[in-house]
Amino acid sequence: MSVKTEFDLINYIKKSFDLKAIGDDCAVLPASGETDLLITADLLIEDIDFTLSSTSAADLGHKALAVSLSDIAAMGGRPTWALLTIGFPQPLWETNFVEQFYHGWNALAAEFAVELVGGDISRSPDRLVIDSIVAGYVPKGSAVLRSGAKAGDAIFVSGSLGAAAGGLKLLQNSVTATGAAVESQKYLIDRQLRPVPRVQLGQRLREENLATSMIDLSDGLSSDLHHICEASSVGARVDASLLPIDKDAIAEFGADEALKLALNGGEDFELLFTVSSEKISAVNSADPTRIGTITQAADGIKLIDRDSTVDLQPSGYRHF
Amino acid sequence: MSVKTEFDLINYIKKSFDLKAIGDDCAVLPASGETDLLITADLLIEDIDFTLSSTSAADLGHKALAVSLSDIAAMGGRPTWALLTIGFPQPLWETNFVEQFYHGWNALAAEFAVELVGGDISRSPDRLVIDSIVAGYVPKGSAVLRSGAKAGDAIFVSGSLGAAAGGLKLLQNSVTATGAAVESQKYLIDRQLRPVPRVQLGQRLREENLATSMIDLSDGLSSDLHHICEASSVGARVDASLLPIDKDAIAEFGADEALKLALNGGEDFELLFTVSSEKISAVNSADPTRIGTITQAADGIKLIDRDSTVDLQPSGYRHF
Numbered sequence: 158m159s160v161k162t163e164f165d166l167i168n169y170i171k172k173s174f175d176l177k178a179i180g181d182d183c184a185v186l187p188a189s190g191e192t193d194l195l196i197t198a199d200l201l202i203e204d205i206d207f208t209l210s211s212t213s214a215a216d217l218g219h220k221a222l223a224v225s226l227s228d229i230a231a232m233g234g235r236p237t238w239a240l241l242t243i244g245f246p247q248p249l250w251e252t253n254f255v256e257q258f259y260h261g262w263n264a265l266a267a268e269f270a271v272e273l274v275g276g277d278i279s280r281s282p283d284r285l286v287i288d289s290i291v292a293g294y295v296p297k298g299s300a301v302l303r304s305g306a307k308a309g310d311a312i313f314v315s316g317s318l319g320a321a322a323g324g325l326k327l328l329q330n331s332v333t334a335t336g337a338a339v340e341s342q343k344y345l346i347d348r349q350l351r352p353v354p355r356v357q358l359g360q361r362l363r364e365e366n367l368a369t370s371m372i373d374l375s376d377g378l379s380s381d382l383h384h385i386c387e388a389s390s391v392g393a394r395v396d397a398s399l400l401p402i403d404k405d406a407i408a409e410f411g412a413d414e415a416l417k418l419a420l421n422g423g424e425d426f427e428l429l430f431t432v433s434s435e436k437i438s439a440v441n442s443a444d445p446t447r448i449g450t451i452t453q454a455a456d457g458i459k460l461i462d463r464d465s466t467v468d469l470q471p472s473g474y475r476h477f
Numbered sequence: 478m479s480v481k482t483e484f485d486l487i488n489y490i491k492k493s494f495d496l497k498a499i500g501d502d503c504a505v506l507p508a509s510g511e512t513d514l515l516i517t518a519d520l521l522i523e524d525i526d527f528t529l530s531s532t533s534a535a536d537l538g539h540k541a542l543a544v545s546l547s548d549i550a551a552m553g554g555r556p557t558w559a560l561l562t563i564g565f566p567q568p569l570w571e572t573n574f575v576e577q578f579y580h581g582w583n584a585l586a587a588e589f590a591v592e593l594v595g596g597d598i599s600r601s602p603d604r605l606v607i608d609s610i611v612a613g614y615v616p617k618g619s620a621v622l623r624s625g626a627k628a629g630d631a632i633f634v635s636g637s638l639g640a641a642a643g644g645l646k647l648l649q650n651s652v653t654a655t656g657a658a659v660e661s662q663k664y665l666i667d668r669q670l671r672p673v674p675r676v677q678l679g680q681r682l683r684e685e686n687l688a689t690s691m692i693d694l695s696d697g698l699s700s701d702l703h704h705i706c707e708a709s710s711v712g713a714r715v716d717a718s719l720l721p722i723d724k725d726a727i728a729e730f731g732a733d734e735a736l737k738l739a740l741n742g743g744e745d746f747e748l749l750f751t752v753s754s755e756k757i758s759a760v761n762s763a764d765p766t767r768i769g770t771i772t773q774a775a776d777g778i779k780l781i782d783r784d785s786t787v788d789l790q791p792s793g794y795r796h797f
Contacts, residue, residue: 184560200562200598242520244525273490279525279526286564288518477565
């Protein structure tokens with residue numbers, strides 16, 4: 158196994174060691190007779206997942222927690238407690254970065270009544286390293302998995318797509334939110350640096366038993382839809398014209414590029430979920446947008462883009 | 478707060494955010510009506526906590542889990558599940574390092590029936606980064622804390638001290654276990670690379686209600702005893718002549734240096750615990766060794782070394 162993606166490795170480990178809890182946004186573990194514990198970990202490494210030149214310490218603290226809250230949201234959980242593990246390079250340690258990071262983290266934690274219960278602090282030779290671990294709870298057996306989609310279900314996403322990737326593109330082109338950026342650029346950068354986890358929506362979809370499957374958009378729609386289809390053994394048909402592509406991303410980059418950002422950009426941290434046909438009307442259409450339909454596995458995963466139907470390749474973010 | 482240790486920062490965060498669960502080997506969280514959940518995280522960063530030139534992938538997998546199991550042991554817990562978060566540099570990813578690491582991790586996990594339930598895999602620019610998270614359970618309210626020591630309690634340690642630090646010293650002097658090392662050197666290096674977490678002992682001390690306080694020896698006896706004394710608001714008197722200094726460390730480095738390794742070296746992952754006077758005889762003397770007595774806080778933390786009594790300075794490992 159010398160050429161592998163991280164998904165290959167996860168599957169290899171899962172099979173080798175006969176692990177059943179692995180493979181969703183969070184692990185689901187029995188907590189008591191009435192509740193299941195959800196737990197997720199997200200590793201953020203400087204110069205891979207962020208650069209210190211384009212984020213403030215407080216925004217980084219916010220994002221480190223937000224990405225994990227988003228995993229809890231994707232299973233319909235109520236986030237409850239967290240661990241925070243950080244390796245600091247010596248020069249950062251000697252500034253007020255550390256305190257500012259915790260303040261940013263804590264401001265978001267307070268919104269969701271998440272308590273910091275532990276973690277680890279270490280020295281790092283040169284790069285900042287953060288592992289964000291968040292736990293949440295759901296009533297026993299009610300966590301929304303990736304594996305519940307059925308042919309005929311409608312596919313929905315929350316919010317707008319492509320904004321976070323658009324913000325990243327601006328930052329990579331040295332546009333910063335504090336410079337001469339116009340409002341729409343500031344908004345896109347904010348979507349990249351301060352994602353809003355869809356915790357309430359995730360809980361509502363679980364409580365009202367509306368979502369048959371769910372995942373958060375971290376890698377990108379094309380990849381994350383593949384994760385749902387694999388876990389559920391189904392296919393999918395997505396209509397490009399229905400995608401809620403972010404308006405500011407379109408304005409900044411044009412429609413074609415914005416579509417690519419929406420499909421493959423990742424980090425929007427919106428929720429992608431499926432709903433059985435009889436419950437479609439119960440999903441409040443004010444926010445979540447229907448973008449397609451679940452099909453049979455044999456039909457593959459297709460994108461209808463104007464007159465043509467093409468395979469929707471999983472082109473979202475991969476570490477390897 | 479520009480000059481600070483990691484302990485200062487932990488206290489700062491704890492106070493700023495009014496956190497109560499932080500400050501022991503593990504966080505203790507209510508899990509159900511009958512049980513508490515223990516959870517701990519340990520960050521290991523290449524060139525800070527290990528070097529790839531002196532450990533095999535499998536041994537590193539073993540150690541990453543062992544250090545967290547040791548935290549569960551220090552509270553008397555039964556380890557149950559784990560998360561493993563790893564950042565791999567690209568060149569390592571392309572070898573079989575990854576699989577060997579997981580096999581080493583899993584061999585130890587199987588001994589304690591610990592299930593891998595999740596984690597994260599990421600790319601790292603140049604250095605291997607590991608965050609090991611382990612959870613365990615204890616009957617409600619029974620976790621052994623650092624804060625329960627009382628004046629008059631006896632102080633015990635398990636196993637022998639200074640071996641792991643001795644092994645590190647050998648590795649730093651380019652002695653490897655596979656070269657011309659004699660048996661005693663191989664043993665010391667093994668204690669550094671493949672620590673044995675004292676899980677059964679920790680559980681027995683909790684089940685039989687023998688330990689009034691407990692911590693694992695990760696930073697070093699001098700520092701870890703300070704942690705117990707601070708948390709319990711007590712002092713301590715340790716007799717150097719009673720310390721179970723590792724015989725091979727004495728043979729390799731001489732008595733004076735071995736005493737320093739035993740006091741300040743760290744990473745022995747033995748258990749340091751206190752026992753009330755009426756229960757001393759119930760602690761099986763075959764392994765744990767009595768090394769001193771808890772005193773009043775005003776008496777300080779003292780080492781009796783031959784004819785002199787000196788302050789036992791916390792000189793164990795600090796990241797900052």
